[in-house]
Amino acid sequence: MxxxxxxxxxxxxxxxxxxxxxxxxxxxxxxxxxxxxxxxxxxxxxxxxxxxxxxxxxxxxxxNERIVSRLKEVIENGTSFGAPTELEIELAKLVVEYVPSIEMVRMVNSGTEAVMSAIRLARAYTDRKKIVKFEGCYHGHSDSLLVKAGSGALTFNQPSSPGVPDEFAKLTLIADYNDIESVKKLFKENKDEIAAVIIEPVAGNMGVVLPKGNFLKELESVCKNEGTLLIFDEIITGFRLAKGGAQEYFGIDPDITTLGKIIGGGLPVGAYGGKKEIMEMISPVGPVYQAGTLSGNPLAMAAGIETLKILGEExxxxxxxxxxxxxxxxxxxxxxxxxxxxxxxxxxxxxxxxxxxxxxxxxxxxxxxxxxxxxxxxxxxxxxxxxxxxxxxxxxxxxxxxxxxxxxxxxxxxxxxxxxxxxx
Incomplete structure (x- = not known):
């Protein structure tokens, strides 16, 4: 067998x-x-x-020898404490230093969790319910975002999934990637109702699809004019295209950024960050609740720190x-x-x-x-x-x-x- x-x-x-x-x-x-x-x-x-x-x-x-060596050091002291560690501060400092738009960051355990939390935060900050995503972009498997998604959902011909309530799906509006007019149309039809637009700045889950011309700049402008938060899903592009991710590469200033993959150096991790005013709405400072038993665990933090240090070398x-x-x-x-x-x-x-x-x-x-x-x-x-x-x-x-x-x-x-x- x-x-x-x-x-x-x-x-x-x-x-x-x-x-x-x-x-x-x-x-x-x-x-x-x-x-x-x-x-x-x-x-x-x-x-x-x-x-x-x-x-x-x-x-x-x-x-990687540096990452493995660091993990061996850390694991001797324990794998998880459910309490703050210095490693969390060290990785957070590196993220804030590297990623242009991030002033504060919260560590989580996966990209899906990061995006789910970012959407909740955007809805609370704007006091609006609807979000816009782009057909073929994948943002993890949380209910609100598993609508016309890419990655495995596209591979298995399931762009939407059973188990996702219609009520959730109705709050997710679908635009066409690289088509700014499709975005403007949604804003016109849903005036003052859209909390956030979330996008993979370079799509990586329908194959690699690049933004055309000024598409991202125009998207940034539309969001600012409409009082809507722009969320960059940089789980793939973060630290991949440049030290500061796609936002540095293309010169865009998103309100919230989600991170994963590279930030954990091969261990399970995710993060979301953005402007201080927005991030301080998260509990325990603000009313938006999000928690995680293994968030910021020492192993993931150590692997992430070593990885980002390597990426920062000349x-x-x-x-x-x-x-x-x-x-x-x-x-x-x-x-x-x-x-x-x-x-x-x-x-x-x-x-x-x-x-x-x-x-x-x-x-x-x-x-x-x-x-x-x-x-x-x-x-x-x-x-x-x-x-x-x-x-x-x-x-x-x-x-x-x-x-x-x-x-x-x-x-x-x-x-x-x-x-x-x-x-x-």
Whole structure:
């Protein structure tokens, strides 16, 4: 009996997060035993160059020596106290220092929890109920936001989920990513009723989709004019595009920012932060209640601190950009050599190959991709030792631990696989 078959006896679908089940690409998931640097190893000992990076958190690679060493020190003193520690202050200081719009930050345990809490805070601050999200953007699995979502919900053709009350869904208005007119229309139809607009500044859950032109600037302006809070979901882009995230990269000043993934250095963590006036509405200072037994636990704080310190070192992002660009340019060149006109979107160390021709600038563009072709591509790459996300609608991530040899090998295998598939 395979591990997957055994897992299905005890765990729904055999996995603890749906996309891991390989539902959209077929076959059985690979069970991993360890990771080091840019590589992961399955239970049979096979090595893979990893571009999933635990779905984004591992920007410095697997089992980074500095992070592991720090965790060993901290774990000797205990894993959780349910009481304040100095580590919480240290990580909070780094976040406030790095992220331009954040004056205060609250630590939580996941991205979903961060977004859920940010929405509650925005509703309390504005005394309004409705929120705007964008089709294909994924903000975790809380009820209000699991409407026309991306990520696993898109992979499994469930953009909305059973169990989400209609009453909740009615408070969530849907706009089209990269279409500012669709946003303005919602504001016109719901005058003085919208508490917040939440957006992935670079969409990463319908594949990588970049904001066009002045879209984010215009969105910021609309929100300010309407007295609505702008929430940047930087759970993927936070510390990924730049030290200060997408808001630094694009020069936007959101009211609230949600963080996750990289901020925990590979451990479960989330955070939300923003202007002091807004954040001081949170209990125990203000009336908005939010709590968590393991929030700010020492292990997650220590891993996050070490990660952010590494990212703050001079030249970190320049080096990461250089190796990422080499990979993306290699992929484009391979497609050109083979006469393939598939869309490829990338920004810094995030990228996606879409199996469709033309541009991908919206959810409607992304879902035109040929998922069967992606499944074939995925399995052929996996067989040759390259680990990609088991879904067309996710991102590839490059880490600082990927070597020149890794990049060259990946480009070579990418060419071989496309040539096998399209016979050129």
């Amino acid at each position: 395979s591990l997957f078959e055994e897992a299905k006896k005890y765990i729904p679908g055999g996995v603890n997060s749906p996309v891991r089940a390989f539902g959209s690409v077929g076959g059985e998931p690979v069970f991993i035993s360890k990771g080091k640097g840019s590589k992961i190893y399955d239970v049979k000992g096979k090595e893979y160059i990893d571009y999933v990076c635990s779905w984004g958190p591992l920007i410095v690679g697997h089992s 030249g970190f992002y320049d080096k990461l950009r250089e190796k990422s660009n080499k990979l993306w340019e290699g992929f484009r060149e391979n497609c050109n050599k083979l006469g393939l006109k598939f869309a490829f979107n990338c920004i810094e160390s995030m990228g996606s190959l879409f199996f469709k021709e033309g541009v991908v600038e919206s959810f409607a563009d992304a879902v035109e991709s040929d998922t069967k072709l992606y499944a074939t591509f995925f399995h052929k790459m996996l067989a040759k030792g390259i680990n990609l996300a088991p879904s067309q609608f996710e991102a590839m991530f490059v880490s600082s631990s990927h070597s020149e040899e890794d990049i060259d090998k990946t480009i070579k295998i990418h060419y071989e696989v496309l040539k096998e598939m399209f016979g050129n």
